[in-house]
Amino acid sequence: MSLYDKLKADLQAGRFAPGTVLKQKELAEHYQVSRIPVRDAILKLKNQGWLTDHGKCGVAVPKFDAIEVEDIYLMRMRLEPLLQELAIPKLNAEVLGRAEDLLTHMDQPGLSATEIGELNWQFHACLYQPAQRPTLFAVVEHLQRQCQRYIGYQSLSLNYQARSQTEHRALLDALRQGKGELAERLLREHISEAGQALVNFLR
Numbered sequence: 533m534s535l536y537d538k539l540k541a542d543l544q545a546g547r548f549a550p551g552t553v554l555k556q557k558e559l560a561e562h563y564q565v566s567r568i569p570v571r572d573a574i575l576k577l578k579n580q581g582w583l584t585d586h587g588k589c590g591v592a593v594p595k596f597d598a599i600e601v602e603d604i605y606l607m608r609m610r611l612e613p614l615l616q617e618l619a620i621p622k623l624n625a626e627v628l629g630r631a632e633d634l635l636t637h638m639d640q641p642g643l644s645a646t647e648i649g650e651l652n653w654q655f656h657a658c659l660y661q662p663a664q665r666p667t668l669f670a671v672v673e674h675l676q677r678q679c680q681r682y683i684g685y686q687s688l689s690l691n692y693q694a695r696s697q698t699e700h701r702a703l704l705d706a707l708r709q710g711k712g713e714l715a716e717r718l719l720r721e722h723i724s725e726a727g728q729a730l731v732n733f734l735r
Contacts, residue, residue, distance in 0.1 A: 535565055536573040541646040543582050543593060544681060550595040553586050581678050594681075598734040601682055605727025608675050612656070612723060613716040615672055619663035620712045628708055631658045635700055638693075648693065649680035655700060659707065682730055692729065696722075 586592035706715040
């Protein structure tokens with residue numbers, strides 16, 4: 533596992549609390565690496581919103597922000613059902629079977645916050661990619677990546693994973709049955725309710 537992956541996993545697991553200031557030297561000592569890979573990992577994580585600048589020499593773990601969460605989920609709620617709608621005519625048994633496998637994997641006990649966040653994205657991405665809309669897909673992926681910091685926290689701290697999986701399976705069943713409008717409604721509700729639960733908790 534690269535230093536970037538280790539640091540990201542530790543951030544998502546809450547090993548560095550929101551508001552914590554991190555310095556390159558301290559991180560290099562903590563992970564027993566030189567400062568060069570630390571610098572590169574920090575830059576990548578800053579670009580993805582996992583870290584923010586703090587003073588002249590450090591970075592900080594961003595605090596959870598209810599407004600940011602609300603904005604992200606509002607955008608997802610509008611863009612992802614559109615992408616799903618565009619993908620529906622091109623879904624086939626292979627794609628749906630791959631999505632089912634990902635859900636089965638997500639049911640395994642003991643998954644970390646990082647694993648939950650990544651599997652959640654893989655599930656949705658599997659159902660969006662057949663749309664063959666790279667620009668829209670890239671925007672949705674960016675929003676999902678921004679959201680991963682919260683998804684793992686939500687699944688573990690708010691015990692939301694069981695409900696999320698129930699909604700995932702209802703969505704997949706609707707797609708299997710060719711009920712496009714139902715699938716889009718379920719997806720919109722899935723995103724909206726998850727976002728609202730997290731916003732309410734953060735406020």
